[in-house]
Amino acid sequence: MVSAESRAMLAKSAETAAAKAGRTLRLSETKPGDHGVIVEVRAGSHSGGHGVAVDELQRRLLEFGFVEGAQIEVLHEGAIWRDPIAVRLDDMRIGLRRRDAEGVWIRLDAK
Amino acid sequence: MTDVPLPTARVALVGNPNSGKTALFNALTGSRQKVANYAGVTVERKEGQIATASGRSLSVLDLPGTYSLRARSPDEVVTRDAVLGKLSGEAPPDVLICVADATNLRLVLRLILELKAVGRPMVLALNMFDIAQRQGLRIDLEGLSREIGCPIVTTVATRKRGIEDLVAQVENLIASGVLSTDNIWREPDAGQIRDAHREAQRILKGNVRAPERPDTFTGKVDSVLLHPFAGLAILFTLLFVMFQAVFTWSKAVGDLMSDGFGALGASLVAHLPAGILTSFLTEGLISGVGSVLVFLPQILVLFFFIILLEDFGYMARAAFLMDRIMGGAGLHGRAFIPLLSSFACAIPGIMSTRVIDNRRDRLTTIMVAPLMTCSARIPVYTLIISAFIPNTKVAGVLSLPGLVMFGLYASGILSALGVSFITRRLLWRGAVEPFLMELPAYKLPDPLNVARSLYLRAQIFITRAGTIILPMMILVWFLSSFPGAPAGATDPAINYSLAGRIGHLLQPVLGPIGFNWQMTVALIPGFAAREVAVAALGTVYAIGNSDAHPGALATTLQHHWSIATGLAFLAWYVFAPQCASTIGVVKRETNSWLWPAIMLIYMTTLAYLAALVVYQVARVCGLG
Numbered sequence: 146m147v148s149a150e151s152r153a154m155l156a157k158s159a160e161t162a163a164a165k166a167g168r169t170l171r172l173s174e175t176k177p178g179d180h181g182v183i184v185e186v187r188a189g190s191h192s193g194g195h196g197v198a199v200d201e202l203q204r205r206l207l208e209f210g211f212v213e214g215a216q217i218e219v220l221h222e223g224a225i226w227r228d229p230i231a232v233r234l235d236d237m238r239i240g241l242r243r244r245d246a247e248g249v250w251i252r253l254d255a256k
Numbered sequence: 257m258t259d260v261p262l263p264t265a266r267v268a269l270v271g272n273p274n275s276g277k278t279a280l281f282n283a284l285t286g287s288r289q290k291v292a293n294y295a296g297v298t299v300e301r302k303e304g305q306i307a308t309a310s311g312r313s314l315s316v317l318d319l320p321g322t323y324s325l326r327a328r329s330p331d332e333v334v335t336r337d338a339v340l341g342k343l344s345g346e347a348p349p350d351v352l353i354c355v356a357d358a359t360n361l362r363l364v365l366r367l368i369l370e371l372k373a374v375g376r377p378m379v380l381a382l383n384m385f386d387i388a389q390r391q392g393l394r395i396d397l398e399g400l401s402r403e404i405g406c407p408i409v410t411t412v413a414t415r416k417r418g419i420e421d422l423v424a425q426v427e428n429l430i431a432s433g434v435l436s437t438d439n440i441w442r443e444p445d446a447g448q449i450r451d452a453h454r455e456a457q458r459i460l461k462g463n464v465r466a467p468e469r470p471d472t473f474t475g476k477v478d479s480v481l482l483h484p485f486a487g488l489a490i491l492f493t494l495l496f497v498m499f500q501a502v503f504t505w506s507k508a509v510g511d512l513m514s515d516g517f518g519a520l521g522a523s524l525v526a527h528l529p530a531g532i533l534t535s536f537l538t539e540g541l542i543s544g545v546g547s548v549l550v551f552l553p554q555i556l557v558l559f560f561f562i563i564l565l566e567d568f569g570y571m572a573r574a575a576f577l578m579d580r581i582m583g584g585a586g587l588h589g590r591a592f593i594p595l596l597s598s599f600a601c602a603i604p605g606i607m608s609t610r611v612i613d614n615r616r617d618r619l620t621t622i623m624v625a626p627l628m629t630c631s632a633r634i635p636v637y638t639l640i641i642s643a644f645i646p647n648t649k650v651a652g653v654l655s656l657p658g659l660v661m662f663g664l665y666a667s668g669i670l671s672a673l674g675v676s677f678i679t680r681r682l683l684w685r686g687a688v689e690p691f692l693m694e695l696p697a698y699k700l701p702d703p704l705n706v707a708r709s710l711y712l713r714a715q716i717f718i719t720r721a722g723t724i725i726l727p728m729m730i731l732v733w734f735l736s737s738f739p740g741a742p743a744g745a746t747d748p749a750i751n752y753s754l755a756g757r758i759g760h761l762l763q764p765v766l767g768p769i770g771f772n773w774q775m776t777v778a779l780i781p782g783f784a785a786r787e788v789a790v791a792a793l794g795t796v797y798a799i800g801n802s803d804a805h806p807g808a809l810a811t812t813l814q815h816h817w818s819i820a821t822g823l824a825f826l827a828w829y830v831f832a833p834q835c836a837s838t839i840g841v842v843k844r845e846t847n848s849w850l851w852p853a854i855m856l857i858y859m860t861t862l863a864y865l866a867a868l869v870v871y872q873v874a875r876v877c878g879l880g
């Protein structure tokens with residue numbers, strides 16, 4: 146699962162910033178420097194294995210401010226499997242694992 | 257408080273984590289605080305008293321920080337139930353003080369909306385107002401107050417600014433007779449959380465203008481501290497410095513204390529008639545309490561660093577950096593701090609697992625915490641290493657004893673990771689709790705705040721550990737002292753006691769791992785605390801005052817033990833649950849005997865197997 150994910154991310158990193166602008170993708174697939182707007186926070190779009198039910202994960206994300214319309218920027222990522230990620234969400238900073246970020250869809254801005 | 261004419265009013269503090277709630281609680285109540293546990297749960301209950309200018313007394317309850325009343329951890333359940341007035345054994349609060357970080361209002365506004373639904377009178381304390389002003393943040397206090405329908409007081413908890421105002425506002429609410437309205441709070445679903453955010457966003461937009469000089473410091477620092485590689489390097493350097501400090505700074509004080517307890521015991525022996533009472537006082541009580549208190553300096557130094565880093569805002573980053581490393585073994589990033597504390601002593605480590613929301617994550621952390629090399633193992637390791645490991649250099653620079661010590665630490669860490677990995681695989685397959693954590697803005701720690709937190713930690717450790725450790729110590733003393741030696745006995749008295757008999761009984765079982773009966777007997781009092789085994793070995797080998805002459809004991813052991821036995825003893829001590837107090841704390845924290853029983857069994861099994869392998873391999877290598 147991780148390797149497929151990271152392969153997809155590697156492929157994406159080859160794209161130019163201009164081509165990325167306006168694209169919609171999962172927060173779990175972003176890389177540092179990406180910024181945009183959250184367009185949807187879904188329940189049940191991830192691959193399972195969470196300690197909590199999917200709608201519970203969705204509610205937790207919402208409670209932390211991952212809501213539609215919020216400004217988001219990916220700031221940092223961890224050393225191992227580029228996980229977890231740190232994001233700026235409106236005026237807060239939040240750290241989360243990529244697997245928990247799968248339900249968050251963002252539309253990238255132009256650089 | 258019977259001489260106060262007005263009845264005591266109950267106030268509860270609620271707020272997001274990192275809002276400065278603890279600092280505000282300290283500013284409000286000063287030193288009139290009491291720390292205990294809530295009935296039936298192991299959540300810390302902090303309460304303090306305020307005597308107001310008008311002669312009323314307020315009792316302030318500090319509730320665990322939360323983002324929502326939809327409780328997820330045991331801590332948050334307490335907050336929810338206390339706010340709702342449903343906590344058993346706890347009267348509902350008359351007034352709520354909601355503490356907010358003025359520079360970070362979005363999430364707390366949503367919490368405020370939830371709190372409003374509960375219907376209790378409330379005051380909003382806009383804390384960190386100094387930072388808000390420095391940033392040039394414009395907040396329309398009147399407008400905001402109108403929107404959320406409750407009075408607002410700006411505070412700077414660390415400078416004690418706005419505290420009198422806050423108390424006055426609380427009194428106002430009580431005096432004006434505002435009563436609780438009906439509770440219409442219900443657990444929100446996803447749609448309602450979205451609505452609440454929209455409402456919070458609207459309120460924010462209408463009343464708060466973006467800062468003129470936003471905080472750029474945090475971003476800059478993060479680009480170094482959260483750098484994938486530099487960040488980890490810095491974290492490990494910090495840890496290294498911390499452990500250096502723990503063992504060098506605190507050593508002098510710890511030694512002084514253990515000398516002090518030794519002297520106290522000796523003077524009692526000199527002045528009291530020999531007998532059971534003296535034996536109980538010196539060997540049971542004083543050496544028992546002493547053997548725990550000598551770790552206090554180390555624990556305090558460790559906690560000093562932890563509190564400092566926590567107040568600075570670094571601990572969330574450490575959890576972030578370590579998450580994947582620990583996650584590989586099935587541990588939560590938040591388990592980092594408890595496991596770190598366990599290097600000083602597993603007891604505060606296990607107590608601090610309360611920050612972990614999820615029960616499974618918390619239990620896994622509790623179960624592996626005693627595998628971290630706590631400082632009580634050091635005297636045992638030092639004794640055996642000095643007796644059996646030649647002080648030579650490896651590859652010209654590294655000292656062999658140092659390498660062995662390092663190996664023992666590493667075995668502890670690796671086995672902890674292994675055990676949690678297996679626990680995850682066997683017991684709780686797959687299910688991994690989400691990891692979502694706010695990374696707060698960096699702040700310079702306030703010295704007074706740090707000092708106070710440290711004092712509180714010490715107090716909690718002493719009282720909590722004391723109530724568990726003392727009975728255990730007395731039990732172990734009893735086992736090792738009764739029945740006494742018969743007249744004309746030649747062997748040490750412990751040999752005739754219950755502990756001695758148990759030791760002899762167990763000897764055949766421990767024979768295959770190279771333990772003789774003296775060692776087996778010494779293990780029983782050693783169950784009180786690991787380092788007590790050193791003194792116990794001194795007792796069974798009849799070496800008076802082994803603490804003062806560790807060299808003599810090491811020489812004796814060299815004569816009586818083979819190298820294989822010495823190594824097996826080391827291996828045993830990496831794993832063996834030789835600490836009754838830890839078991840007691842696990843019982844307390846998990847509220848059941850199941851987990852301490854599992855811990856006892858798995859650690860003993862590991863210890864036995866490790867010692868067996870080490871002993872047999874060493875014999876094959878000709879060290880028997």
Ligand SMILES: Nc1nc2c(ncn2[C@@H]2O[C@H](COP(=O)(O)OP(=O)(O)O)[C@@H](O)[C@H]2O)c(=O)[nH]1
Binds near residue numbers: 274278412567705
């Ligand atoms: N500048 C400033 N710092 C504060 C204030 N209140 C708290 N702090 C600091 O904020 C950090 C977190 O405070 P703490 O009370 O531990 O937060 P809690 O997690 O809500 O209990 C600590 O470093 C405090 O010293 C304040 O009003 N102004």
